[in-house]
Amino acid sequence: xxxxxxxxxxxxxxxxxxxxxxxxxxxxxxxxxxxxxxxxxxxxxxxxxxxxxxxxxxxxxxxxxxxxxxxxxxxxxxxxxxxxxxxxxxxxxxxxxxxxxxxxxxxxxxxxxxxxxxxxxxxxxxxxxxxxxxxxxxxxxxxxxxxxxxxxxxxxxxxxxxxxxxxxxxxxxxxxxxxxxxxxxxxxxxxxxxxxxxxxxxxxxxxxxxxxxxxxxxxxxxxxxxxxxxx
Amino acid sequence: xxxxxxxxxxxxxxxxxxxxxxxxxxxxxxxxxxxxxxxxxxxxxxxxxxxxxxxxxxxxxxxxxxxxxxxxxxxxxxxxxxxxxxxxxxxxxxxxxxxxxxxxxxxxxxxxxxxxxxxxxxxxxxxxxxxxxxxxxxxxxxxxxxxxxxxxxxxxxxxxxxxxxxxxxxxxxxxxxxxxxxxxxxxxxxxxxxxxxxxxxxxxxxxxxxxxxxxxxxxxxxxxxxxxxxxxxxxxxxxxxxxxxxxxxxxxx
Numbered sequence: 001x002x003x004x005x006x007x008x009x010x011x012x013x014x015x016x017x018x019x020x021x022x023x024x025x026x027x028x029x030x031x032x033x034x035x036x037x038x039x040x041x042x043x044x045x046x047x048x049x050x051x052x053x054x055x056x057x058x059x060x061x062x063x064x065x066x067x068x069x070x071x072x073x074x075x076x077x078x079x080x081x082x083x084x085x086x087x088x089x090x091x092x093x094x095x096x097x098x099x100x101x102x103x104x105x106x107x108x109x110x111x112x113x114x115x116x117x118x119x120x121x122x123x124x125x126x127x128x129x130x131x132x133x134x135x136x137x138x139x140x141x142x143x144x145x146x147x148x149x150x151x152x153x154x155x156x157x158x159x160x161x162x163x164x165x166x167x168x169x170x171x172x173x174x175x176x177x178x179x180x181x182x183x184x185x186x187x188x189x190x191x192x193x194x195x196x197x198x199x200x201x202x203x204x205x206x207x208x209x210x211x212x213x214x215x216x217x218x219x220x221x222x223x224x225x226x227x228x229x230x231x
Numbered sequence: 232x233x234x235x236x237x238x239x240x241x242x243x244x245x246x247x248x249x250x251x252x253x254x255x256x257x258x259x260x261x262x263x264x265x266x267x268x269x270x271x272x273x274x275x276x277x278x279x280x281x282x283x284x285x286x287x288x289x290x291x292x293x294x295x296x297x298x299x300x301x302x303x304x305x306x307x308x309x310x311x312x313x314x315x316x317x318x319x320x321x322x323x324x325x326x327x328x329x330x331x332x333x334x335x336x337x338x339x340x341x342x343x344x345x346x347x348x349x350x351x352x353x354x355x356x357x358x359x360x361x362x363x364x365x366x367x368x369x370x371x372x373x374x375x376x377x378x379x380x381x382x383x384x385x386x387x388x389x390x391x392x393x394x395x396x397x398x399x400x401x402x403x404x405x406x407x408x409x410x411x412x413x414x415x416x417x418x419x420x421x422x423x424x425x426x427x428x429x430x431x432x433x434x435x436x437x438x439x440x441x442x443x444x445x446x447x448x449x450x451x452x453x454x455x456x457x458x459x460x461x462x463x464x465x466x467x468x469x470x471x472x473x474x475x476x477x478x479x480x481x482x483x484x
Contacts, residue, residue, distance in 0.1 A: 010476055017469045022431050024462045028438050031455040037444055043405045044440040048286040051279050055271050088447045091275055 036118075042085060050086035053078060057092075061099065072103040079111055087118040090126065097129040105137040116150060124154035128161055131168070141171045159189070163197065170201075175209050176218055183225060199229050233321050237329025242336040245299060251341055258291045259348040266356065277358040281446035284349040285363070289370045289442065292342045296374035297397045299337050300381025303330045305390035324475040327382070331471055334378040342371045365456055366445040372463035373439035377401060379470035380434070386477045404436030434466050 031037075042049045057078040064071045079096035083089055093115030100108035112130040119126070131147035134140040148165040151157050166181035182205060186198035206222035213219055245251070265283035269276030304327065307313040316326055346367040353359040380400050384393035407430055414426035438459045441451050 007476070007479070010472060014469060014472045014476070017465055017472065021462070021465050021469070024458060024465060025431055025435060028435075028455060028458045028462060031452055031458065032438070035450070035452050035455060037441065037449075037451065037455070043402060044289060044436065044442070045286050046440075047282040047443045047446060051272075051275075051282050054275065055268060055279075058271060058273050086443055088443060088449060089278075090447075091273070091278075095273065 046085040050082045050089060050092075053082045053085070054089070054092060057082065061095075067099060067103050069103055072100050072107065075099055076104065076107045076111060080114075083111070083114060083118070088122070090115065090119060090123050093119075093126050094123075094129065097126065097133070101129070101133045101137060105133050108133050109138070109143075112147075116147075120150075121154060124151045124157040124161070127151040127154075128157075131161075131164070135164075135168055141168055144168045145172055145174070159185070159194065163194075163201075166201065170205060175205065175213060176215075178205055179209065179218070179221065179225070186229075202226075202229055233325040234329045234332060237316070237321070237326055238332030238336065241303060241330055241333030245303070245333055245337045246340065250298075251295060251337070254291050254295065255341055255344045255348075258287045258345045259352070261287045262349055262352050266352075277356065278446055280353060280356060280358065281363065282442070284353065285366050285370070285442040285446060288342065288345045288349060288367055289373070289440075291345060292338060292370050292374040293377055293401060295341045296334070296338050296378040297381055297394050297401070299334045300378035301385050301394035301397060302390045303334050303385070304382055305385040305388075305393060308385075309389070323478050323481075327386075327475050327478050328471065331379065331382055334382065335375055338374045338378060339371065342367065342374065346370075360445070360448055362445040362448060362451065365451060366442050369439040369441055369456065369459060372460055373436055376434055376436070376439075376463045376467050376470075379467040379474075383470045383474040383477070386474045386481070400434065401436065404434045405440075407433045407435045408437045435462075438462060 057075065060078065061075060067075075075096060079092050082092045086092070093111055097108050097112040097115075100111070109130055112126050112133070115123075115126045116130065127147040127150035131144045131151060134147060135144035145165065145168045148161060148168055151161050152165055162181065162185055166178055166185060169178040169181055179202075182198050182202045186195060186202060189195050189198065202225055206226045209222040210219055213222075262280065262284040265280050266276065268279055272279050307316070307326075307330070313326070317323065346364075349367070350359055350363065353363065377397055377400070381393055381397040384396045388396065410426050410430040414423050414430070417423050417426060441456070444451050
């Protein structure tokens with residue numbers, strides 16, 4: 001009798017443990033998604049596979065004397081595979097972004113956007129490169145503003161990117177935002193050269209606002225800034 | 232007491248096996264060798280070393296777990312030494328727990344040797360971080376889970392067959408993360424049900440893989456590491472309990 005009961009007890013414990021496994025599994029799933037840790041397959045050796053492909057890609061790039069359309073496409077495909085296996089491989093996004101920017105800027109933007117999506121706030125270089133390529137190569141000023149804004153949220157972002165963002169914001173006609181950005185640079189900087197650059201841009205921007213803007217508040221603000229600069 | 236005695240004796244027997252040391256040395260050579268590839272990685276030498284190190288420890292720990300787990304009980308059955316043991320006042324479940332303890336101690340020893348060696352190498356290179364220890368700890372718990380599965384299979388199959396089945400579970404265990412996508416897309420209720428059932432029934436070994444984030448020095452929440460360890464221990468307990476139930480009905484006379 002006692003023997004049967006022990007067996008029943010063991011089965012009961014087994015069932016309880018199996019039931020406990022479900023909430024435990026669901027908890028881990030939730031934390032992994034929240035922490036952006038959902039890893040890709042490759043039997044758990046995805047990073048190692050990414051490294052092998054990375055070394056191979058570096059050699060391929062080194063051997064290519066000139067980046068042609070065909071080579072650019074191959075590099076893009078290789079980097080896509082690498083970043084699928086290791087979505088946090090910042091250097092891969094950066095290198096692909098720079099290498100493809102001349103021949104295939106649209107592919108360059110695609111890979112840099114992927115890097116930004118997989119690593120939000122991890123690097124200022126990725127959104128900065130995307131901003132530069134959007135601005136100069138694709139002449140997509142709105143896209144450039146979006147990327148440069150992402151770059152400026154990073155604590156290590158160099159100051160010149162803020163100036164670049166202010167310039168791109170003026171290009172897309174967001175005078176109010178551009179005024180705020182240039183004013184911020186003018187007031188925060190300790191460098192006289194940078195202050196001079198900001199003042200020059202502010203004078204031009206304020207004159208532009210006073211000429212074409214119908215927003216009374218904005219015009220009043222532009223006038224106030226001009227007065228402040230001339231003092 | 233019986234469990235401890237059996238465990239320690241089996242552990243001593245397992246540690247006499249030279250193949251384990253060869254594997255540990257080979258793993259450390261692989262990690263050190265990775266540093267030679269530094270010049271080919273365009274400034275990613277540190278990342279390469281960490282990735283190779285953690286992957287090497289994982290591969291060899293899993294290999295040890297499958298080897299040890301599938302042979303620790305099977306060998307005793309095949310060599311009939313189990314009959315001598317069970318003739319003494321030792322219960323079947325005590326024998327099984329003792330053998331599991333021996334496998335766990337062996338895996339711990341091997342993972343520790345490789346882990347410490349790896350940490351020394353990366354410390355010499357100046358790229359060691361505390362997070363790397365978490366990566367190694369979860370490798371150990373993944374190996375423990377696989378050893379418990381190997382022991383479960385070895386209660387009704389030979390050592391060779393048990394190791395093959397454990398390897399298959401290892402492969403599927405790293406693919407279970409795709410099942411929720413299948414369930415989401417499936418229109419059929421039966422497919423959905425079995426998809427969900429498989430998702431929870433198969434071990435999700437991808438949980439133990441934090442090697443990528445730790446190599447990149449990303450923040451892995453402590454609560455997640457704790458939950459994964461609990462998951463590993465729970466799953467191992469289920470496998471050992473199931474093994475004990477199968478083992479109990481076996482006749483070794």
